[in-house]
Amino acid sequence: METESKNFLAFTLDPKSGVPFYKQIILQIEMAIADGRLNCGDQLPTVRGLAVDLQINPNTVARAYSELEIRGILLSQQGSGTFISDKKIKLNEIERERILAELTRTFITKAASYGFTLNEIINYMGEFENETEKGDKENDTNDKK
Amino acid sequence: METESKNFLAFTLDPKSGVPFYKQIILQIEMAIADGRLNCGDQLPTVRGLAVDLQINPNTVARAYSELEIRGILLSQQGSGTFISDKKIKLNEIERERILAELTRTFITKAASYGFTLNEIINYMGEFENETEKGDKENDTNDKK
Amino acid sequence: METESKNFLAFTLDPKSGVPFYKQIILQIEMAIADGRLNCGDQLPTVRGLAVDLQINPNTVARAYSELEIRGILLSQQGSGTFISDKKIKLNEIERERILAELTRTFITKAASYGFTLNEIINYMGEFENETEKGDKENDTNDKK
Amino acid sequence: METESKNFLAFTLDPKSGVPFYKQIILQIEMAIADGRLNCGDQLPTVRGLAVDLQINPNTVARAYSELEIRGILLSQQGSGTFISDKKIKLNEIERERILAELTRTFITKAASYGFTLNEIINYMGEFENETEKGDKENDTNDKK
DNA sequence: GTGGTCTAGACCACA
DNA sequence: GTGGTCTAGACCACT
Numbered sequence: 001m002e003t004e005s006k007n008f009l010a011f012t013l014d015p016k017s018g019v020p021f022y023k024q025i026i027l028q029i030e031m032a033i034a035d036g037r038l039n040c041g042d043q044l045p046t047v048r049g050l051a052v053d054l055q056i057n058p059n060t061v062a063r064a065y066s067e068l069e070i071r072g073i074l075l076s077q078q079g080s081g082t083f084i085s086d087k088k089i090k091l092n093e094i095e096r097e098r099i100l101a102e103l104t105r106t107f108i109t110k111a112a113s114y115g116f117t118l119n120e121i122i123n124y125m126g127e128f129e130n131e132t133e134k135g136d137k138e139n140d141t142n143d144k145k
Numbered sequence: 146m147e148t149e150s151k152n153f154l155a156f157t158l159d160p161k162s163g164v165p166f167y168k169q170i171i172l173q174i175e176m177a178i179a180d181g182r183l184n185c186g187d188q189l190p191t192v193r194g195l196a197v198d199l200q201i202n203p204n205t206v207a208r209a210y211s212e213l214e215i216r217g218i219l220l221s222q223q224g225s226g227t228f229i230s231d232k233k234i235k236l237n238e239i240e241r242e243r244i245l246a247e248l249t250r251t252f253i254t255k256a257a258s259y260g261f262t263l264n265e266i267i268n269y270m271g272e273f274e275n276e277t278e279k280g281d282k283e284n285d286t287n288d289k290k
Numbered sequence: 291m292e293t294e295s296k297n298f299l300a301f302t303l304d305p306k307s308g309v310p311f312y313k314q315i316i317l318q319i320e321m322a323i324a325d326g327r328l329n330c331g332d333q334l335p336t337v338r339g340l341a342v343d344l345q346i347n348p349n350t351v352a353r354a355y356s357e358l359e360i361r362g363i364l365l366s367q368q369g370s371g372t373f374i375s376d377k378k379i380k381l382n383e384i385e386r387e388r389i390l391a392e393l394t395r396t397f398i399t400k401a402a403s404y405g406f407t408l409n410e411i412i413n414y415m416g417e418f419e420n421e422t423e424k425g426d427k428e429n430d431t432n433d434k435k
Numbered sequence: 436m437e438t439e440s441k442n443f444l445a446f447t448l449d450p451k452s453g454v455p456f457y458k459q460i461i462l463q464i465e466m467a468i469a470d471g472r473l474n475c476g477d478q479l480p481t482v483r484g485l486a487v488d489l490q491i492n493p494n495t496v497a498r499a500y501s502e503l504e505i506r507g508i509l510l511s512q513q514g515s516g517t518f519i520s521d522k523k524i525k526l527n528e529i530e531r532e533r534i535l536a537e538l539t540r541t542f543i544t545k546a547a548s549y550g551f552t553l554n555e556i557i558n559y560m561g562e563f564e565n566e567t568e569k570g571d572k573e574n575d576t577n578d579k580k
Numbered sequence: 581g582t583g584g585t586c587t588a589g590a591c592c593a594c595a
Numbered sequence: 596g597t598g599g600t601c602t603a604g605a606c607c608a609c610t
Contacts, residue, residue, distance in 0.1 A: 010254075010257065010258055011258060012254060012255055012258040014255065015365055015367060016365075018168070018584095020368065020608075020609060020610095021609085021610090022609080022610090027259065028258050028259060031259045031260040032260060034260065035260040037260060056610090057370065057610055059609095059610055060609085060610065063609090063610085097269075099259055100256065100259075100261055100265070100266070100269055101269075103252065103255060103256050103259070103261075104252075104266070104269060104270060104273060105172070105176070107248065107249075107252040108179060108273070109172075109175040109176065109178075109179050110248060111245065111248050112175070112178065112179035113175075113178075113216075113218065114241070114244055114245070114248075115241075116241075116245055118179070118180070118273075120245075121245070121249075121270070122267075122270050122271065124245055124246075124249060125249065125266070125267050125270060126267065128249055128253075128263075165584080165585060165586085166585085166586080167585080167586090191596085191597065191598085192597080192598065193596095193597085193598090201586085201587090202586060202587050202588070204586075204587075204588090205585085205586065205587085207598075207599080208585090208586095210598090211599090212360055215357055215360045215361060216360060220450055220451075221597095221598060221599085222450060222594085222595085222597085222598075223455065223593065223594040223595075223597065223598045223599070224593080224594035224595035224596080224597045224598070225492065225594085225595060225596095225597065225598085226596095226597060226598080227597090227598080240385065310599080310600060310601085311600085311601080312600080312601090313453070317540070317544075320544040320547070320548075321540070321544060323544075323547060323548075324543055324544050324547035324553070325553070336581085336582065336583085337582080337583065338581095338582085338583090346601080346602090347601060347602050347603070348583095349601075349602075349603090350600085350601065350602085352583075352584080353600090353601095355583090356584090361548075363548065366582095366583060366584085367582085367583075367609085367610085368582065368583045368584070368608065368609040368610075369581080369582045369583070369608080369609035369610035370581095370582065370583085370609085370610055371581095371582060371583080371610095372582090372583075386549070386550075386551075389549055390546060390549070390551055390555075390556070390559055391559075393542065393545060393546050393549075394542075394556075394559060394560065394563055397538065397539075397541075397542040398563075399445075399447060400447055400449065400538060401535065401538050402445065403445055403446060403447040403463050404462065404463060404466045404534055404535075404538070405466040405467055405469065405470040405472060406535055406538075408563075410535070411535070411539070411560070412557075412560050412561065414532075414535055414536075414539060415539060415556070415557050415560060416557065418539060418543070418553075453599095455593075455594060455595095456594085456595090457594080457595090491595095492595055494594095494595055495594085495595065498594090498595080
């Protein structure tokens with residue numbers, strides 16, 4: 001359950017997380033706006049298209065979009081699509097950290113259940129970073145041409 | 146809504162959080178295992194005892210214990226109590242590495258959907274580690290005096 | 291106390307067996323998966339529907355489904371229903387063999403404690419296979435006419 | 436949780452089976468008498484000894500023994516121990532098959548949850564038999580000297 | 581409509 | 596004393 005749109009925006013849904021699908025979509029759109037991956041005027045995937053990509057009920061996508069529209073974050077224009085409005089998202093650091101903490105906690109306890117210690121996990125993440133840096137540089141090179 | 150056992154194991158419930166009671170109990174047990182406050186063979190509070198302490202229905206505690214038992218983390222025995230399972234994870238190094246890689250990849254992908262960068266994640270995990278260490282040191286200090 | 295779904299999936303409960311209702315449901319779902327009557331993505335009867343059919347409390351059905359969900363065999367989604375999980379087991383051949391060997395060894399040791407010989411076990415498994423085949427053929431015949 | 440006595444009698448307890456410990460012990464003693472591994476006059480392990488071996492409460496072993504004594508299958512003699520009586524065990528084939536069916540069903544559904552098919556399992560058991568035959572012959576040779 | 585959570589209270593079986 | 600099972604019924608949230 002993962003999809004990548006034109007705008008380097010990847011939605012992922014986790015059915016096991018307990019968080020309802022529509023809330024997962026809302027959160028990911030908000031975060032994308034907050035950190036600049038989505039900007040004022042950008043078009044969002046269509047309700048139907050995103051529903052197909054994520055293999056969920058279109059009503060669920062519609063609910064996420066409509067809630068964001070009510071809050072003034074999205075603008076739906078009949079016939080042309082759904083767009084990011086100019087309203088600023090005020091995602092305070094506390095909220096951001098709460099989400100990261102939740103994801104991290106889940107990850108650590110799951111790894112711990114396989115017998116990995118906190119130290120082991122962090123060390124591995126360090127190696128992971130190094131490997132990925134190499135990959136990133138290669139990508140950078142490709143982008144520059 | 147708070148209770149403290151002999152081993153510095155305190156359960157607290159936050160009714161306002163929106164997180165179901167039984168999940169809050171599960172999370173606290175998982176974290177206690179992950180950071181070593183609970184170890185193989187340790188006995189947990191009794192279902193009824195914890196229910197009284199937390200002022201909730203015994204069924205709710207039983208549900209939390211039961212989920213952890215299904216997942217192989219606890220072992221309940223009629224008449225004697227509920228204990229941390231001593232499941233020995235027999236994995237060779239290659240399999241261990243493969244599992245950790247898989248868990249990490251999934252975690253990072255999911256975090257990326259919310260706009261967190263790899264650097265941000267690793268930094269946070271560092272803080273995460275420090276917090277746990279701090280807690281341990283405070284306990285050590287208290288214990289020694 | 292018997293119900294039959296569209297796909298030749300019949301649940302029956304035996305109150306005299308001493309086996310808890312929720313476990314009887316679990317066993318029947320497991321067997322239906324093992325012999326192919328239930329496949330990835332198939333929807334199960336609704337909690338309330340099955341409860342009415344079996345004339346038991348919906349909580350009892352929910353408990354059975356919930357245990358199977360925790361074990362990763364089912365996936366429940368609020369508002370849409372309960373489905374057979376499409377978990378893809380990614381194991382290479384070596385790991386597969388290791389797991390089967392481990393399971394088999396444990397099974398044979400346990401059976402030996404009850405005085406069953408390896409030959410006896412293998413013969414029984416043969417009959418077990420034949421029974422399932424017979425059932426399948428009967429269904430095939432019924433389907434074709 | 437496994438122990439082997441002098442009489443080629445191995446007790447195994449499965450805490451996850453749901454069958455109470457005392458019943459597992461009773462069943463295994465009955466089966467051992469029925470198939471000749473235990474004979475009239477044979478001494479059983481002491482209550483304490485078996486409890487230590489199986490890492491369970493002595494009361495549990497005592498309960499199993501006392502239930503068998505009430506049924507005339509065991510005889511306890513103050514100060515000397517517990518012995519098999521001359522009472523015949525009438526374990527009909529139906530009961531025996533029921534136990535084997537239960538063990539087999541559990542084994543098969545567990546293996547199925549790892550993606551093994553019934554055929555695959557049975558084939559593997561065949562190979563397993565061949566390997567073990569070799570081992571048995573070696574043992575036979577050793578025994579003859 | 582679907583499943584999820586929680587309560588209250590009963591009864592059973594094991595150690 | 597311990598945990599296990601089941602019911603009845605309420606209320607909530609998601610699709």
